[in-house]
Every structure is written in C-alpha cells, then in structure tokens.
Amino acid sequence: MKKLLALALALVMVFALAACGESETTPSTEPTTPASEPSAETSTEPSATTAEPVELNIGYMNNYGSLWALAAAQELGYFEEEGITLTLTSFDSGPNIIAAMENGSVDIGYIGDGAHKLCVQGQAEIIALSHISNGDAVIGGPNVTSIADLAGKTVAYSSGTTSENILVQALASEGMTMDDITAMDMDASAIVTAMLSGQVDACAIWSPNSTTVLDELEGATVLADNVTFADSSIALSSWIAMPDRVESDRDVLVRFVRALFRGMDYAADGNYEEVAGWVAGILATDPEATYKEYTSGDWLTGEEVYNGVADGTVNSYYQLQQDLMIANPDSGVTETVALEDYIAFDIMTEAGDSLYGEAAE
Secondary structure (H helix, E strand, C coil): CHHHHHHHHHHCCCCCCCCCCCCCCCCEECCCCCCCCCCCCCCCCCCCCCCCCEEEEEEEECCHHHHHHHHHHHHCCHHHHCCEEEEEEEECCHHHHHHHHHCCCCCEEEECHHHHHHHHCCCCEEEEEEEEECCEEEEECCCCCCCHHHCCCEEEECCCCHHHHHHHHHHHCCCCCHHHCEEEECCHHHHHHHHHCCCCCEEEEECCHHHHHHHHCCCCEEEEEHHHHCCCCCCEEEEEECHHHHHHCHHHHHHHHHHHHHHHHHHCCCCHHHHHHHHHHHHCCCHHHHHHHHHHEECCCHHHHHHHHHHCHHHHHHHHHHHHHHHCCCCCCCCCCCHHHCECHHHHHHHHHHHHCHHHC
16 A cells, blocks of 8 residues: 555645547457456455346557456456456547447456547546556657657657647647647657658657557657656546446446456566466467567555545545546636546455455454
8 A cells, every 4th residue: 555645645735727628530349358267366365146147348559558457457366356248449548438338339348548528528437446557658769869859850749648638748848839849749659650650740648558658659759748747747547437337237346346456466566478468379479579568557455545545545536637627728628526526436345345344354
C-alpha cells in the first residue's frame, strides 16, 4: 500500500490541467487464449461458486496495460472458478470500446485515461481500477530535444485520447498551447509511420507504440511522459460496463472483478515476465517486446484497490482525474459530477470482501 499512500499525499497538493476523449476506427477481433492450469500458487484463496455459467465479450486494447491482470486471471483459472468464459475483441481506443458496448457487442471493456471523460458524461460506468499509467509520452525526433523546441513544429497526435492529454500538458509546461504547433491528428499506427518516415517532427503517443518509435527512430527523445507531471496529474486505466448492466448484471460484474483482483494480486507480485508471456500469446507479439511494457504503469494489486476504496485513496485518484478534465476547456467536462454517479465503488468493495475483508479471515 506504500505506493498508494505516497501518491495519495501528492494528490492533496494538486490542481492542474488535462483531459481525455474520443477517436474512431474499426475494431479487429482477436481469438481468446484458453485458460491453462495454474502455474503458481497465490496467497488468495479460490472463491467457491455455484453461479450459473456466463459468457462475456471483453473489449481490450493491444498492449500489456490492457491485458496484464485479465491474462493472469484467465491463465490461472480464476475466471473459470467464477463460471465465466471470455471472448476477447481488440480495439484501438477506449471510445471505440464504449461504442461497441453501446451497440451490445461488448459486455465489459478496458479504457485508458482519455476515455474516462465519457464515463463522467454518463456513457459508461467504471467497475474496477486497473492501474496508474505511465504509458503516454511526447517524443521528439532527431531535431527536437526539448518541449520548447515544439514551437512551430509539426506534431502528430490522436485527438480526444491520452495522446492529446499528454501533449496539452507538455505544451502548457512551457506556456504554449496547441496553437503554437502544427498539430496533425491521426490514429496510433499512422503516428508511428509518420514519425519513422520523418513526416512529422514529434508525436504524442501511448505504449507500445511509443516503444516502437524509440526503438526504431535514431535520435528519438522522450520529451515528457506521465511521470513528468506526477506531482500535478494522474492517468488512470479502468474496466467499465454500461450503466444499465451495472444494475441488471451486478452479480456477474462482481464475479468478474473478483477474478480480476486475484489476477492483479499475482501479476503485480513481481511476475511481470511470466504475465508478459501470457499477454504476448493473446496479442501474437514477441514476449520480450511485451515484457518491456511492464515499466509503463504502476501495477496495483487487487487488495491495494480494495483498501484504497475503503480509505478514500482510490476515490481521490478519480476526483483528481475529474478536476483535471474540468480545468481543460477542451475536455467537454465543465461541472463537477459525483464520483458515485459513474464509479461502482460498491462492486469493487463486494468483490474484495470475500478475498480481503473480514469474511476472508
């Protein structure tokens, strides 16, 4: 809980700017990886269940951060113990996952920090905190070595996402705005291509695309990332469901989050390389490259999230996130919304009670 408490103290002194949002592309479908026999013991006892089996369609993004806990919970059999079978579908952004949830093709989805504004606006409800992200970065090409150098340069970004968030923050740190650069709005894959081909001078992008640019473009430099603004900002990733499903399928969502928490407990306990191998199996990527992504986040255990909800730490994270949206005039969020209106803290609490609460003792 040390890392939660340390960040919580920092949050008390924070007022800043930034926000999140939308983008549009067509999702691709990835086959789910069947659960295998557990490869290790964890301290969390399995949850006995006689619940009716259920199949859930899960929307995720192609990176370690989206799948780290889910892959662990699936491989270790925790979803199976909850009577849950998963079908996984890949998307390129949180807003597109929410759109798929709205049309009924996805039951539960993962979103990065950018898409949380849609939850504040009532389009989806948060059912679990996944992790604190450090996967977003502003990267300069060979001739751009500082944030100040961005003035007048062509910068690729993806509007309405964490890409825009980190770019706006970086510019503001030098007293600049988007008007001071030539901003090129494009999707993530196009940003990588534009950087590697020299079509743009710099970019704002998230993991694993940021790693690709840094590995393949000679002279590329990280100008700013989430850690740069850690004393005044926060980037959260969460699991979400439609508001009506939170009401009608509460038991199923509690079971999902309980399995997820157990996956988080294992994955955050130093088992990054093993988990990266499982994630790579789903993504059909190189395990070594996927393993590099474990540095892109603060990986919380399920118990840390459960205790953080109880003592208000997790609540303070989401309040800061919302305050940052309100401080950004382009976010679309202009008024304070009660956290309980779009975050199901009670689901996180109920899911954790049987694992970490008095009932588990």
